[in-house]
Amino acid sequence: MLQNTGYSKTEVTGISIAKFVHPDDKKRVIESHQKRIAGVETEKMYSVRVIKKDGNIMWVSINSARIEWEGKPAVLSFLHDITEAKILEEKVKQNEQFFRAVFEQSPSGIFMFDNNYIVTQCNNRLAQILNSSIEKIVGLNLKRLKYKEVIPYFDRALNGEEVIYEGPYYSTTGDSKIWIFIRIFPIKDEKDNIISGVGIVEDFTGFKETQKALTESKQRFSQIINFLPDPTFAIDKNGKVIMWNKEMEEITGIKSEEMLGKDNYEYALPFYGKKRPILINLVLNSKEDIEDNYISFQRTTQNTLIGESYSPKLDIYLWGKARPLYGVNGNIVGAIESIRDITTIKDTERKLTYQKKCFEALFKNSTDAIVFFDTNHRVIDINSRFTELFGYTSEECIGKDVDRLVANKENYLEARKLTETVFKGNMVETQSVRYNKEGKPIDVRIKSVLVVVNGEVVGGYGIYSDIREQKKYERKLKILSIHDQLTGLYNRTYYEQIIENLSHSNQFPITIVSTDMDGLKLVNDTLGHSKGDEILKNYAKVLKRSVRQSDILARIGGDEFVIILPYTDEESGEKVLKRIRENIKDYNKKHPRLQLHISMGIATASNKGVSILETYKKADDLMYRDKLQRRKSARSQIISTLMAALTERDYITSGHVKRVKKLSIILGEKLNLSSKQLSDLTLLAEFHDLGKVGIPDKILFKEGPLTEEEWEIMRQHPEKGYRIAMSSPDLSGVADLILKHHERWDGNGYPLGLKGLEIPIECRILSIVDAYDAMTSERPYSRKKSKEEAIEELKRCSGSQFDPKLVKIFLDIIGDNN
Missing domain, CATH: 3.30.450.20 (PAS domain)
Incomplete structure (x- = not known):
């Protein structure tokens, strides 16, 4: 135990054991020692830390017992090195020394003799008792002792008895008489044959002291074994x-x-x-x-x-x-x-083995790149994902500085600082850029943790997650957060930010243009939102061509746009408006089917004293004034454009419209309709299919019967036509007739399901005339019928689809009019 501490016997003799015990354990050792001395019950065994000479710590267990030593209470302690489990060897060695000490240093004289009564071995104490020397005693024939009274006892011992002699004895020199106590007993082999004898000699004068010492010796031996x-x-x-x-x-x-x-x-x-x-x-x-x-x-x-x-x-x-x-x-x-x-x-070992295997599996198969490095930042190991991400093989990495491996000159210090932070006991989690073998940057999320084994830091793990896609998505989101997804212009969020920033800027004068798409709702309702989106994108392109790159374009609502012109006075702003209108005119010439119609207003903030927000409101008010002036003509132009689009799709032919108008007026006059009714009937005949401009071509021109889903879409055209007509002052008077022109006499029409006389007479007339002309004309979905076949069909549907009274009158008309 002493050797393990690094101290010599001289250095520790006479020194309190507390000096060598760790400061945190001194109190415990002292209290235990004091309790043992006082005979107070205390713990049987406890462990403390001992400071070795080289400064290292060694754990030992201490077993203590109270004993009497030379008439005084003392503590016998056994220290066990539980760190290296070497205590057992030391105890065995102590036992050997103890048995030798018992023989050599025993207070009793001990001798051994063979079957020939020859002394074969004795200790110094016997020589002292007999006032002789070991050399003189060993080899002595006990049969030739001068004191003959004791010889029979040796005979009895060699005959198998254990005997005790108490009495006087003369020294080997014969010049002194001593009182002795001799215990003599035989030694037998495995076959119970007596092979020798042993004698234990006590100075009778000091018998009690010797007996006490022997008892203590036995107690100490028992304690050593059992503790x-x-x-x-x-x-x-x-x-x-x-x-x-x-x-x-x-x-x-x-x-x-x-x-x-x-x-x-x-x-x-x-x-x-x-x-x-x-x-x-x-x-x-x-x-x-x-x-x-x-x-x-x-x-x-x-x-x-x-x-x-x-x-x-x-x-x-x-x-x-x-x-x-x-x-x-x-x-x-x-x-x-x-x-x-x-x-x-x-x-615990099994659990650790299992954990190690699990960790190795995670390390090897992780979707993150992982590097294990030592306390000098040198790479010890990498996983396959590290190779995939950075392009380095294991051989190229081992022993290299981990920070120089994946960082360039510009961010090496940043990478080094992160690694040093880990070794200060802090966990690192951040996002940064690292570089692969080819020097290409990679966006990564970095995590790093210490690796501690048995309380000692042996290195750390660097974990790199590839977040390039995430960063790409974040950049896209950032762009989307301030840009309008449809047109690519800035959105309202960015507009509000820039308005706030410009209020505190030095970019005055600042001119603001507020502009609005006219008739967008009408286009969405009739042609669909895809066409409306197309118009918005085209208008955005026109605006981009009309302003400087430094100007700010924003779509702040469905059809609302704002142009912010820094360092622009009112006169320069008017030139921008003129350029926009010219570009609109050029666009409309190239795109007659889907023209752009806009309203604009302009206002200027000449200096910081003028509110930017108020300037925008002023421009917006002027834009609405412009819209009111243009509204009627704009809507008429849009409706004309829609009708032209329907005509271009070859759905409405001029011959069809003329024939329907002519026959409808003839039938109306026959029924004595008023001039207003005849005027409305004329408009209805021309515009009743206006809503079909919003019906897809694949349905409108489908050859063969429509599916139920397709019919649902087709049946929407009266409502679409109604909304278009309501937006036009010229057609609003017949909007209700356009809505109801597909109602049936028996109530099975659409969209309202009107019946009989609930259906306006203009609509009842149109349904008969339109059906007749449709049957006798070429259509994609049906063959042309003869006049006779058409008349028979009208008769068959009279009273169900058509007003029977009007059918009869109409048949009389077409019978007279070829």
Whole structure:
């Protein structure tokens, strides 16, 4: 134990043990020592830290007991190095020294003699008692002693008796008489044959003192054996158990008196359920084949064996350490083994092994790039994802500075600082840019943590997540957050930010143009939102061509746009408006089917004293004034454009419109309609199919019958036509007629399901005339019928689809008019 601390005997003799104990444990050691001296019950065993000479810490367990030493209370303490499990070897060594000390330093004189009464061995104490020397005593023939009274006792001992002689005895020189106490007993071999004798001699004068010393010696020996912290037993050379301590009793449930003297591997039964050689036997017989019975096995110096095994009887894992026992002549006289329950340790090892395998699997198969580096920032290992992300192989990375590996000159210091932060005990999590083998930048999320083993920092992990797609998406989101997705112009959010910023800028004068698309709702309702979106995008392109690159264009509503012109006075702003209108005119010439109609207003903030927000409101008011002036003509132009579009789609032919108008007026006049009704009937005949401009071509020109879903779309055209007509002052008067022109006499029409006379007469007239002309004309979805076939169809549908009275009158008209 002392050797393990690094101190010499001279350095510790006379020094309090507390000096060598760790400061945090001194109080505990002192209190335990004081309680032992005072005879107060205290803990049987405890552990403390001892500071070795080299400054390192060593853990030891201390077993203490109160004893009487030279008439005074004292504490006998046993310290166990539980760090390296070496205490057992030291204890065995102490036992050997103890037995030698008992012989050499015993207060009793001890001698051994053979069957020929020749003294073979004695100690110094005997020479002192007899006032002689070891040299003179060894070899002495006991039969020739001058004091003849004691000789018969040797005879009896060699005959098998244990005898005691008390009385006077003359020294070997014969010049002095002493009173002695001699205990003589035989020594037998395994066959119970007497081979020698032993005599223990006490100076009778000091008998009580000697007896007390012997008692104390036995007590100390018992304490040494029983205070060993590990279960320990010993066998002699013949395999008989000669020691079985209390810890062995506890772990096996077998008392020492039951086990002492047993042989034939009896001591293996409590652990393995059968008699078989174990570690302790291999010490005495190296030819024993027992290594396969151990999970692990090793042979250290000084013939010490260490092994791990499983005890099926106790269902625990055992660690064992065995070594020889040496006699006074250095001969092996037996063996000793200490064992320890390591089930908890093995369970922990299994868990650690499992965790290690799991970690290795995560390390190798992680979707993140991972690098393991040491405390000098040198790469120890990388996973395959690291190679994929940065392009380096494992061979190219090992031993390299991790920060220089994936950082360039510009961000090396930043990378180095992150690594140093980790070694200060902080977890790192951030986003940055690192570079691959080719020097290309990679957006990464970086996490880094310390790797600590047994309380010691051995390195760290760097984890790099590829976030290039995320960054790309974030940049896109940033653009989308301030841009209108449809037109690519700035959106209202950006507009409001820029208005606020410009209020505090030095970019005055600032001119603002407010502009609005006219008739967008009408286009959306009739042609669909896709056409409306197309117009908005085209207008955005016209605006971009009309302003400077430094000017700000924003779409702030469905059809509302704002142009902000920094460093622009009112006169320059008017030139911009003129340029926009010219570009609109050019566009409309190139796109007659879907023209742009806009309203604009302009206002200027000449200096910081003029509110930018108020300037915008002024421009917006002027834009609405412009819209009011243009509204009528704009809507008329849009409706004309829609009708032209319908005509261009070859759905409405001029011949069809003329024929329907003519026949409708003839029938109306026959019915004596008023001039207003005849005027409305004329408009209805011309514009009743206006809503079909919003019906897709694939439905409008489909050859063959329509599906139910397609009919649902087709049936929407009266409502679309109604909304278009309501937006035009010229057609608003017939909007209701356009809505109802597909109602049926029997109530099965659409969209309102009107019946009989609930249907306006203009609509009843149109339905008959339109049906007749449709049947007698070429259409994509039906063949042309003859006049006779058309008349028969009108008759068949009279009273269901058509007003029967009007059908009769109409048939009379077409019968007279070819």
